Amino acid sequence: MLKRWKQYRFLFEELVKRDFKKKYKRTILGMGWSLLSPLLMLLVMRLVFTQFFGRNTPHYTTYLFCGNLIFSYFSEATKSGMSSLMENAKVFTKVTVPKYLFLFSKNVQTFISFLLTLVIFFLFVAIDHLPFTWKFICLLYPICMLILFNIGVGLILSAMYVFFRDMKYLYDVFLKLLGYMSAIFYTIDKYSAMGQNLFLLNPVYLFIRYFRKIVIEATIPSVWFHLLMLADVTIVLAIGCWVYKKYNHKFLYYV
Amino acid sequence: MSILEVHDVSIRYMTGDFKEIGLKEYVMRKLKGEYHVNEFWADRHITFTLKKGDMLGIIGTNGAGKSTLLKAVSGIMEPTKGHVRRQGNIAALLELASGFDGDLTVRENTYLRGAMLGYTRRFMDEMYGKIIEFAELQDFQDRPFKQLSSGMKSRLAFSIASLVQPDILILDEVLSVGDGAFRRKSEAKMREIINGGATTILVSHSVQQVRDLCTKVLWLHKGEQKIFSKDVQGVCDQYEEFLGEK
Numbered sequence: 001m002l003k004r005w006k007q008y009r010f011l012f013e014e015l016v017k018r019d020f021k022k023k024y025k026r027t028i029l030g031m032g033w034s035l036l037s038p039l040l041m042l043l044v045m046r047l048v049f050t051q052f053f054g055r056n057t058p059h060y061t062t063y064l065f066c067g068n069l070i071f072s073y074f075s076e077a078t079k080s081g082m083s084s085l086m087e088n089a090k091v092f093t094k095v096t097v098p099k100y101l102f103l104f105s106k107n108v109q110t111f112i113s114f115l116l117t118l119v120i121f122f123l124f125v126a127i128d129h130l131p132f133t134w135k136f137i138c139l140l141y142p143i144c145m146l147i148l149f150n151i152g153v154g155l156i157l158s159a160m161y162v163f164f165r166d167m168k169y170l171y172d173v174f175l176k177l178l179g180y181m182s183a184i185f186y187t188i189d190k191y192s193a194m195g196q197n198l199f200l201l202n203p204v205y206l207f208i209r210y211f212r213k214i215v216i217e218a219t220i221p222s223v224w225f226h227l228l229m230l231a232d233v234t235i236v237l238a239i240g241c242w243v244y245k246k247y248n249h250k251f252l253y254y255v
Numbered sequence: 256m257s258i259l260e261v262h263d264v265s266i267r268y269m270t271g272d273f274k275e276i277g278l279k280e281y282v283m284r285k286l287k288g289e290y291h292v293n294e295f296w297a298d299r300h301i302t303f304t305l306k307k308g309d310m311l312g313i314i315g316t317n318g319a320g321k322s323t324l325l326k327a328v329s330g331i332m333e334p335t336k337g338h339v340r341r342q343g344n345i346a347a348l349l350e351l352a353s354g355f356d357g358d359l360t361v362r363e364n365t366y367l368r369g370a371m372l373g374y375t376r377r378f379m380d381e382m383y384g385k386i387i388e389f390a391e392l393q394d395f396q397d398r399p400f401k402q403l404s405s406g407m408k409s410r411l412a413f414s415i416a417s418l419v420q421p422d423i424l425i426l427d428e429v430l431s432v433g434d435g436a437f438r439r440k441s442e443a444k445m446r447e448i449i450n451g452g453a454t455t456i457l458v459s460h461s462v463q464q465v466r467d468l469c470t471k472v473l474w475l476h477k478g479e480q481k482i483f484s485k486d487v488q489g490v491c492d493q494y495e496e497f498l499g500e501k
Binding site: 007010011013014015017018021022025090091092093094095096097164165166167170249252253 | 270277332333359
């Protein structure tokens, strides 16, 4: 593992550099967009939804930001991850390189955007007069899990995208649906206990919930909550690795 | 000691319906039982070994399975049957100018390609000047790659792969690019690499080039191995005769 890392480190760094340059090519603000777009999104949602949900929800701005922060990282990472393999079809049909590097490179890029947004998020938390407790350290757990989860989903999607180009459109629809089901801008306490439990089946909701618990409620979720998250991530990652292992030499025929 | 051993390699290639159709078509055709995948053997029972310093020329008409074989040798494709054993690092130049990124500069592309070929950063830092000098692209270093002519692109690709002493170098139609002056220069470079002990595989439609450079020759015809021999001149004579008959 370490040897492989050493061997491909240079390539990986160059790929990350390339992806960055390509993403912000011909934009004046460049990286600034990674900060600005979630903020604009937040502003719009804040204006629109405060009338409906904001009155009874304490710290609604932070509540909303938690949802947006997680969900936009997830959708960015998986969407760019999906096309990573196809975009590099010209490369992996000519040179022997580990194919997952293309996906990792995209994930590094979205992770850095996420980190920048996270800084702004903490700023908002401070403005919202929420106390920073030692429990914030626990946020490292959902962040690490989310990185792995995004990689897992990205592996699956990028493989599927090679076989079916429809995936792009299907996934857009799916993301929209998932967004509505992740309680980003509404609260779930109007649902029955059963209904509330159904939300736990949505892995993205788990990440959002974890953030809200720590930041707004200053409580650490239960052990079961941690394990549920771990199970989701493990399953997705395992499927992703399996797909890549199985089709590693078949992608070539489909591009 | 053999550097490269290709033992009874057969490669089944797939083409057919699956490539351009979408999800809907796929489901429809599966249901109707009209989903067809054509499989054909691009290469069949190819066996050869190369020793250190050998230069193999692969000849054959279009569709003989040359490029597919090279993909198996370089590890991009896995043989359906048989096995390929390689010793040492391998640099494959297949369809040279592709795989570069048009939006990046020449410098960035050089590093990226170097990384893909498995070089280290330190090595690239050392060699970068030489690579650009050999490719004669000193004035283009910070230009976007897409502004280069196709000859320049191939020159760069050749320079990156050849200046670095790989153990096995694979060249697919590489030397037929560039103008006369560069071609002479690259052939001289090739000889230098061979004399330096590298094992090289060259695919070329120019029989003359194979005669001039190669020490071994492999003739493929419709995926079958016709001849593998050290008698380069003899096989080339036969091949030219064969071409003449057609």
